[in-house]
Amino acid sequence: xxxxxxxxxxxxxxxxxxxxxxxxxxxxxxxxxxxxxxxxxxxxxxxxxxxxxxxxxxxxxxxxxxxxxxxxxxxxxxxxxxxxxxxxxxxxxxxxxxxxxxxxxxxxxxxxxxxxxxxxxxxxxxxxxxxxxxxxxxxxxxxxxxxxxxxxxxxxxxxxxxxxxxxxxxxxxxxxxxxxxxxxxxxxxxxxxxxxxxxxxxxxxxxxxxxxxxxxxxxxxxxxxxxxxxxxxxxxxxxxxxxxxxxxxxxxxxxxxxxxxxxxxxxxxxxxxxxxxxxxxxxxxxxxxxxxxx
Amino acid sequence: xxxxxxxxxxxxxxxxxxxxxxxxxxxxxxxxxxxxxxxxxxxxxxxxxxxxxxxxxxxxxxxxxxxxxxxxxxxxxxxxxxxxxxxxxxxxxxxxxxxxxxxxxxxxxxxxxxxxxxxxxxxxxxxxxxxxxxxxxxxxxxxxxxxxxxxxxxxxxxxxxxxxxxxxxxxxxxxxxxxxxxxxxxxxxxxxxxxxxxxxxxxxxxxxxxxxxxxxxxxxxxxxxxxxxxxxxxxxxxxxxxxxxxxxxxxxxxxxxxxxxxxxxxxxxxxxxxxxxxxxxxxxxxxxxxxxxxxxxxxxxxxxxxxxxxxxxxxxxxxxxxxxxxxxxxxxxxxxxxxxxxxxxxxxxxxxxxxxxxxxxxxxxxxxxxxxxxxxxxxxxxxxxxxxxxxxxxxxxxxxxxxxxxxxxxxx
Numbered sequence: 001x002x003x004x005x006x007x008x009x010x011x012x013x014x015x016x017x018x019x020x021x022x023x024x025x026x027x028x029x030x031x032x033x034x035x036x037x038x039x040x041x042x043x044x045x046x047x048x049x050x051x052x053x054x055x056x057x058x059x060x061x062x063x064x065x066x067x068x069x070x071x072x073x074x075x076x077x078x079x080x081x082x083x084x085x086x087x088x089x090x091x092x093x094x095x096x097x098x099x100x101x102x103x104x105x106x107x108x109x110x111x112x113x114x115x116x117x118x119x120x121x122x123x124x125x126x127x128x129x130x131x132x133x134x135x136x137x138x139x140x141x142x143x144x145x146x147x148x149x150x151x152x153x154x155x156x157x158x159x160x161x162x163x164x165x166x167x168x169x170x171x172x173x174x175x176x177x178x179x180x181x182x183x184x185x186x187x188x189x190x191x192x193x194x195x196x197x198x199x200x201x202x203x204x205x206x207x208x209x210x211x212x213x214x215x216x217x218x219x220x221x222x223x224x225x226x227x228x229x230x231x232x233x234x235x236x237x238x239x240x241x242x243x244x245x246x247x248x249x250x251x252x253x254x255x256x257x258x259x260x261x262x263x264x265x266x267x268x269x270x271x272x273x274x275x276x277x278x279x280x281x282x283x284x285x286x287x288x289x290x291x292x293x294x
Numbered sequence: 295x296x297x298x299x300x301x302x303x304x305x306x307x308x309x310x311x312x313x314x315x316x317x318x319x320x321x322x323x324x325x326x327x328x329x330x331x332x333x334x335x336x337x338x339x340x341x342x343x344x345x346x347x348x349x350x351x352x353x354x355x356x357x358x359x360x361x362x363x364x365x366x367x368x369x370x371x372x373x374x375x376x377x378x379x380x381x382x383x384x385x386x387x388x389x390x391x392x393x394x395x396x397x398x399x400x401x402x403x404x405x406x407x408x409x410x411x412x413x414x415x416x417x418x419x420x421x422x423x424x425x426x427x428x429x430x431x432x433x434x435x436x437x438x439x440x441x442x443x444x445x446x447x448x449x450x451x452x453x454x455x456x457x458x459x460x461x462x463x464x465x466x467x468x469x470x471x472x473x474x475x476x477x478x479x480x481x482x483x484x485x486x487x488x489x490x491x492x493x494x495x496x497x498x499x500x501x502x503x504x505x506x507x508x509x510x511x512x513x514x515x516x517x518x519x520x521x522x523x524x525x526x527x528x529x530x531x532x533x534x535x536x537x538x539x540x541x542x543x544x545x546x547x548x549x550x551x552x553x554x555x556x557x558x559x560x561x562x563x564x565x566x567x568x569x570x571x572x573x574x575x576x577x578x579x580x581x582x583x584x585x586x587x588x589x590x591x592x593x594x595x596x597x598x599x600x601x602x603x604x605x606x607x608x609x610x611x612x613x614x615x616x617x618x619x620x621x622x623x624x625x626x627x628x629x630x631x632x633x634x635x636x637x638x639x640x641x642x643x644x645x646x647x648x649x650x651x652x653x654x655x656x657x658x659x660x661x662x663x664x665x666x667x668x669x670x671x672x673x674x675x676x677x678x679x680x681x682x683x684x685x686x687x688x689x690x691x692x693x694x695x696x697x698x699x700x701x702x703x704x705x706x
Contacts, residue, residue: 040398041373041376041394041395041397041398041400042397042398042399044373044376044377044398045376045377045379045398045399045400045600046398046399131539132537132538132539133538133539133540134539134540134544135539150537153536153537241680242680242684243677243680243681243684243685244677258370258373259669259673260667260669260670260673261373261394
């Protein structure tokens with residue numbers, strides 16, 4: 001049974017590797033191939049209709065004003081959304097962690113609820129909230145004597161409205177991660193600091209936040225990757241409108257690939273997005289490492 | 295133990311594989327009997343199953359298996375079927391998809407087959423529905439269900455502004471809309487549907503635009519531009535709501551915030567069921583005319599899948615469904631309207647005032663141009679029109695851009 005120890009790890013990771021290869025790596029390779037062809041519905045039906053077009057799809061997608069707009073929108077989502085999500089979920093986690101009574105535990109569930117609710121159902125409710133004529137938000141604003149807000153009908157406001165919805169949805173999960181990290185911090189640090197006369201604010205600034213650096217880093221990276229692929233909210237709420245104002249890169253790819261069957265063009269778009277995500281993530285990893293060294 | 299678990303995983307994978315393979319549709323014959331697979335679009339497979347049972351009674355050697363596919367996911371399912379070259383034998387196709395799937399070569403060429411069955415002769419059907427089945431001169435389907443857009447209006451409100459009947463011309467439509475809008479703040483005349491991809495094209499046709507002629511896009515020509523200006527005028531002058539966020543049941547009932555709109559025959563039942571307070575105070579009418587009053591024709595067709603192995607039996611089933619009595623049976627079961635002209639002579643359709651209007655409009659209805667990239671062109675048009683009515687962009691320039699974009703798609 002001596003040789004078995006060498007094979008044992010393979011047995012454990014084998015199935016995962018196999019699934020990863022079949023359902024993840026292989027499709028990526030196939031997509032890379034497709035992105036160099038003019039694959040469309042006719043090509044699907046009969047492979048002889050497919051032509052190799054080199055990097056034409058990449059040139060087309062990078063010069064497509066709609067795609068560039070979608071990329072800019074996506075960066076807008078990331079720049080505003082990610083800091084908001086991290087700050088809000090950290091804030092909620094800190095506040096909820098302050099007490100242990102039943103009400104605090106209840107609120108943990110309340111904040112987590114949106115994360116486990118079906119996004120389509122959520123979107124339907126929010127569509128009513130945002131409704132320009134009979135929506136609750138505008139009704140409240142109007143009854144306070146304020147004017148109506150074009151929640152989903154003005155390009156910039158619509159982007160912010162979608163961010164608000166996504167923020168509301170993503171606080172819960174990240175809050176749980178932060179709470180777990182908070183509870184992992186040893187009480188002895190705080191006791192020592194209190195003996196030295198540190199205020200609550202100082203304890204937070206010099207103990208809590210540094211100790212949570214990895215949790216914050218993790219949440220930032222995953223949230224950012226998620227927001228770079230922002231899709232569900234605009235897909236359900238606005239279909240990219242008004243005037244392509246809420247169109248995200250993922251939605252652009254989806255529309256071209258699955259609505260218009262331009263598979264080659266969409267595959268090229270998805271690779272552009274893929275590399276964008278890798279570059280931004282590497283950049284962040286580097287920044288983080290630099291910070292850790294300081 | 296280790297070997298055992300290893301082989302268990304292997305078996306698991308193999309089983310999963312065979313299960314997946316089992317998902318693909320079973321083909322061909324079982325015990326001398328041919329099995330036809332039919333995809334009926336819609337939420338319920340029941341009406342089609344009843345048809346299948348009746349068919350099998352007449353043709354004991356053919357069994358029919360029906361699968362219902364909701365319209366919302368039908369397009370994806372069709373793309374998958376084309377990709378795997380495995381699918382049903384008989385397909386119900388939305389008329390707007392004909393060009394796309396015809397171009398992909400997914401629908402069998404029926405040009406020479408139609409003569410075999412008198413039920414399938416083109417003259418049995420409304421001309422527009424036959425046209426929606428022609429792609430590059432070939433017949434790639436048979437008309438089955440037809441619908442076309444008509445004008446819905448509130449008779450009481452129109453009367454209050456001096457219209458005893460529905461507006462008959464573009465001028466009257468605009469005039470009536472202005473008067474209805476002047477009823478007060480928050481009131482409108484006519485709904486310009488900015489999300490409906492056929493809407494502007496329908497009006498452009500009424501103004502004499504050919505949309506696409508001999509492969510050339512006509513969207514920068516005057517007839518098209520005038521139609522767009524006309525529709526944009528309704529929005530700019532406040533006759534038509536934008537971003538109202540209310541649906542028809544809320545705007546058509548009561549005070550009639552939007553007392554005129556254009557939609558399809560399925561709305562007749564909706565108004566009856568969901569806006570009961572306007573009973574007797576609304577009607578339908580054929581569209582107002584400019585040079586003509588051609589409406590947009592929709593509906594669905596029956597096609598044979600190119601990769602089917604039972605093409606003859608498939609056509610037999612289609613011929614069965616096209617019989618007048620079966621078309622009427624289908625209408626009773628689903629409320630969907632037949633494409634066969636004979637069926638419209640039945641008192642159920644000819645005696646109903648709303649259906650009479652729809653039947654009359656069907657004589658003046660054409661499908662959207664049957665070119666491969668049409669879906670894409672019309673989606674792009676919606677974006678262009680959005681820029682026209684939301685911003686002060688130059689109409690001429692925007693339409694020129696749209697035209698050259700459409701031309702590029704057509705030339706591809």
